[in-house]
Amino acid sequence: MLQAIELTKRYEDGQLALDALNLEIKPGEIFFLLGANGAGKTTTINLFLNFIEPTSGKAIIDGIDVMENPLETKKYISYVSENVMLYGNFTARQNLDFFAKLGGKTNLRKEDYYTIMRKVGLQEEAFEKKLKTFSKGMRQKVGLAIAIIKDAPNILLDEPTSGLDPKSAAELMQILNNLRNTGKSILMCTHDILRAKSVADRVGIMKEGRLVMLRSREEFLQDDLERIYLDYMQETVMMP
Amino acid sequence: MISLLVKKDFLLNLTSARFIIGLLLCLFIIPFTLIVSMDRYNDQQELYKVNIERAEDKMKNSKEYSSIRPDVVRQPESLSIFSEGISENIGMSTTIYLFQYPLFLQGNANSIDNPLLNAFFSIDFATVIAIIMSLLALVFSYDCFTLEREDSTIKMIFVNKISRSSFFIGKLCGILLTLLPILVFCYILSFLFIVLSPKLSFSINDWGNILLLFLSSIVYVIVFVLLGMFISSMVKRSSSSIIISLLAWIWFLFLMPNIASYAAHNFVKTRLYDNVSFAMSEIDDEFWKEDNDKNNSIQKELEINGLNHWNMNGDYDGRLSIYGGPRSTAEFYLRYIPWYMPRSIDYADKKWAIQKDYFDGLARQEKIQQGLALLSPSEIFLQLSSALCHTDANSFIIYMDKVREYRQVLITYFKENKFFESSKWFTSQNIDSFAEDEIYQAFLDGYSSVIGKGREIEDKFLKENIPEEWNSGYYPPLDLNDFPKFTYKSQISGKILNFVLIRFALLLFLAIILLMATMLRFRKYQL
Numbered sequence: 001m002l003q004a005i006e007l008t009k010r011y012e013d014g015q016l017a018l019d020a021l022n023l024e025i026k027p028g029e030i031f032f033l034l035g036a037n038g039a040g041k042t043t044t045i046n047l048f049l050n051f052i053e054p055t056s057g058k059a060i061i062d063g064i065d066v067m068e069n070p071l072e073t074k075k076y077i078s079y080v081s082e083n084v085m086l087y088g089n090f091t092a093r094q095n096l097d098f099f100a101k102l103g104g105k106t107n108l109r110k111e112d113y114y115t116i117m118r119k120v121g122l123q124e125e126a127f128e129k130k131l132k133t134f135s136k137g138m139r140q141k142v143g144l145a146i147a148i149i150k151d152a153p154n155i156l157l158d159e160p161t162s163g164l165d166p167k168s169a170a171e172l173m174q175i176l177n178n179l180r181n182t183g184k185s186i187l188m189c190t191h192d193i194l195r196a197k198s199v200a201d202r203v204g205i206m207k208e209g210r211l212v213m214l215r216s217r218e219e220f221l222q223d224d225l226e227r228i229y230l231d232y233m234q235e236t237v238m239m240p
Numbered sequence: 241m242i243s244l245l246v247k248k249d250f251l252l253n254l255t256s257a258r259f260i261i262g263l264l265l266c267l268f269i270i271p272f273t274l275i276v277s278m279d280r281y282n283d284q285q286e287l288y289k290v291n292i293e294r295a296e297d298k299m300k301n302s303k304e305y306s307s308i309r310p311d312v313v314r315q316p317e318s319l320s321i322f323s324e325g326i327s328e329n330i331g332m333s334t335t336i337y338l339f340q341y342p343l344f345l346q347g348n349a350n351s352i353d354n355p356l357l358n359a360f361f362s363i364d365f366a367t368v369i370a371i372i373m374s375l376l377a378l379v380f381s382y383d384c385f386t387l388e389r390e391d392s393t394i395k396m397i398f399v400n401k402i403s404r405s406s407f408f409i410g411k412l413c414g415i416l417l418t419l420l421p422i423l424v425f426c427y428i429l430s431f432l433f434i435v436l437s438p439k440l441s442f443s444i445n446d447w448g449n450i451l452l453l454f455l456s457s458i459v460y461v462i463v464f465v466l467l468g469m470f471i472s473s474m475v476k477r478s479s480s481s482i483i484i485s486l487l488a489w490i491w492f493l494f495l496m497p498n499i500a501s502y503a504a505h506n507f508v509k510t511r512l513y514d515n516v517s518f519a520m521s522e523i524d525d526e527f528w529k530e531d532n533d534k535n536n537s538i539q540k541e542l543e544i545n546g547l548n549h550w551n552m553n554g555d556y557d558g559r560l561s562i563y564g565g566p567r568s569t570a571e572f573y574l575r576y577i578p579w580y581m582p583r584s585i586d587y588a589d590k591k592w593a594i595q596k597d598y599f600d601g602l603a604r605q606e607k608i609q610q611g612l613a614l615l616s617p618s619e620i621f622l623q624l625s626s627a628l629c630h631t632d633a634n635s636f637i638i639y640m641d642k643v644r645e646y647r648q649v650l651i652t653y654f655k656e657n658k659f660f661e662s663s664k665w666f667t668s669q670n671i672d673s674f675a676e677d678e679i680y681q682a683f684l685d686g687y688s689s690v691i692g693k694g695r696e697i698e699d700k701f702l703k704e705n706i707p708e709e710w711n712s713g714y715y716p717p718l719d720l721n722d723f724p725k726f727t728y729k730s731q732i733s734g735k736i737l738n739f740v741l742i743r744f745a746l747l748l749f750l751a752i753i754l755l756m757a758t759m760l761r762f763r764k765y766q767l
Contacts, residue, residue, distance in 0.1 A: 079399040085391030102400040
């Protein structure tokens with residue numbers, strides 16, 4: 001479970017990136033955080049991952065305060081970045097092997113890696129190919145495989161569909177759906193409203209560091225999510 | 241976890257183009273450098289042998305002790321194949337005179353006999369290590385953080401239970417594990433060259449020095465790896481990091497040493513040697529004046545008016561060879577030399593004060609240059625290398641001290657054997673076989689009467705009237721079995737050991753400072 005309690009981040013240059021965020025993502029839930037660039041989505045993820053320190057408030061992962069026990073919380077979290085580059089001179093399997101071992105999975109066999117890669121939709125012939133020959137979509141799938149193989153209860157995804165073709169994006173959503181069914185808490189930051197509508201259990205819209213809207217699946221399916229999102233974005237543009 | 245990170249970096253480095261290029265570069269440059277250095281060393285050895293033979297011949301033919309002016313020839317350092325230092329600038333031999341202290345070696349230690357080839361650029365093993373390994377260290381480390389950041393892999397790593405210090409140590413070890421085999425490979429190559437070369441031989445001490453050089457090389461590589469890592473931790477982009485790293489490399493390897501030399505040369509003024517020569521010639525003039533007075537007074541005492549020589553050779557340095565002539569002249573020298581030689585040695589001491597002042601100025605200049613150059617890790621390493629290979633300025637200064645000590649040993653030898661008071665100083669001829677003054681005068685008169693009457697008559701006269709004893713060829717060379725010989729064995733003296741250890745400690749200190757600075761910096765590194 002992921003919790004943000006009054007989570008605030010003000011950078012050294014004075015910019016308020018996140019303003020008293022309160023959020024709770026339960027096991028078996030997919031939460032989509034929408035918002036324009038600079039709204040505070042990535043800052044939220046970075047705070048959960050302890051890549052940056054909060055100015056105030058708390059980020060809690062499975063009941064453990066990230067600030068108090070950052071290394072311990074890492075056991076319970078996986079992450080997929082927007083631009084998965086990984087190590088180009090390693091094959092997909094070698095990349096997976098390295099990150100799996102780093103995540104504490106030391107007893108996996110070659111076949112286990114292949115199973116995960118099949119699961120994320122990577123073609124068989126790509127398993128032992130160097131990653132530098134991969135397209136962005138293929139790399140993204142390897143990134144997702146890395147997140148899955150760790151088998152952490154919480155998964156953070158930072159705009160994972162950006163740059164993916166619709167088919168790959170749809171496959172990714174299917175995988176997330178499956179992960180939700182295994183009880184994972186999933187926080188996904190994105191601009192992709194279509195994908196949000198397809199799999200999200202809840203959606204939040206961020207603007208200037210604040211969570212300005214929170215809707216359950218029933219609510220946002222009833223309302224027009226695109227219109228609500230565009231209205232918020234409009235306000236952002238109109239603001240002096 | 242650290243081992244996993246080390247393995248990852250090691251494998252990635254191993255499969256990178258930079259590793260292949262670095263290895264190929266070393267594979268080509270190191271043997272080439274060693275071949276050139278060994279060739280140069282062999283040429284210097286040949287030159288040394290020729291000089292030694294010449295010096296021995298000179299000694300072998302001496303028939304009077306004043307003619308003994310031994311040549312000291314500096315043996316080329318076998319370790320110079322690792323670091324040439326200043327060995328090519330300092331000449332190879334010097335002649336020991338009693339009237340003057342030896343200051344520098346003369347002759348060309350450079351084995352290239354074609355001056356037109358002076359543009360030929362050759363570097364030694366230590367310089368290659370300093371240049372190539374520092375470049376490789378920076379090439380492997382400049383993007384160690386920035387590339388992981390650009391590829392977001394750093395985030396993917398820190399999603400796991402990895403501390404920043406573990407990641408940092410993993411990176412450092414991974415890079416070192418890649419670079420150290422290249423370094424070891426360079427040393428193994430040099431080892432093979434040494435072992436396979438019949439002309440090279442190293443003592444246990446020399447091997448110890450090579451081992452120290454190897455350890456210093458490791459610390460040197462660590463310094464540059466940490467420098468690259470530090471730069472990488474200061475910036476966000478690899479493109480910025482490589483530019484800063486290359487600038488730092490150029491600064492430390494090429495600009496800083498030259499600036500140090502320039503600053504030392506311009507800010508620490510030394511006298512021109514022309515001025516030193518002039519000051520010394522003034523002292524010589526004073527001596528010649530005193531000498532002239534003494535010469536006259538002895539002649540007066542002996543009641544002779546001018547000296548007559550039949551067969552005489554001499555030089556301003558005190559060499560005197562007299563065969564034949566009137567006995568009064570021989571007696572004059574028996575009185576004159578016991579005054580002349582000690583006085584000449586006294587004046588040498590006076591001149592040495594000026595020479596030493598000049599030399600101290602040069603040494604001061606060199607110390608300032610070396611001190612300023614310590615701001616560059618490559619210079620620290622090169623200074624250390626040349627000290628270990630006995631080719632640095634300190635080794636030369638110690639060598640010249642020994643040469644001057646040898647001069648003192650010769651003086652003591654001559655004094656103890658009372659050669660200055662003996663006719664053996666200037667002749668092998670028995671004093672009694674010099675002609676009585678009247679007889680010599682009669683001989684000269686007779687000789688004057690035949691001059692101009694034809695070569696045959698002159699020769700006949702000389703043959704009939706010149707005893708064999710008046711000819712230096714009549715005498716065998718001196719038995720010089722007990723004559724002191726100059727011996728010198730290069731070894732790490734306390735002073736040089738101190739010099740080496742300080743530089744080694746400086747490199748270590750630099751490595752520790754960079755390690756701490758980079759770790760501190762990386763703790764705040766924005767992922």
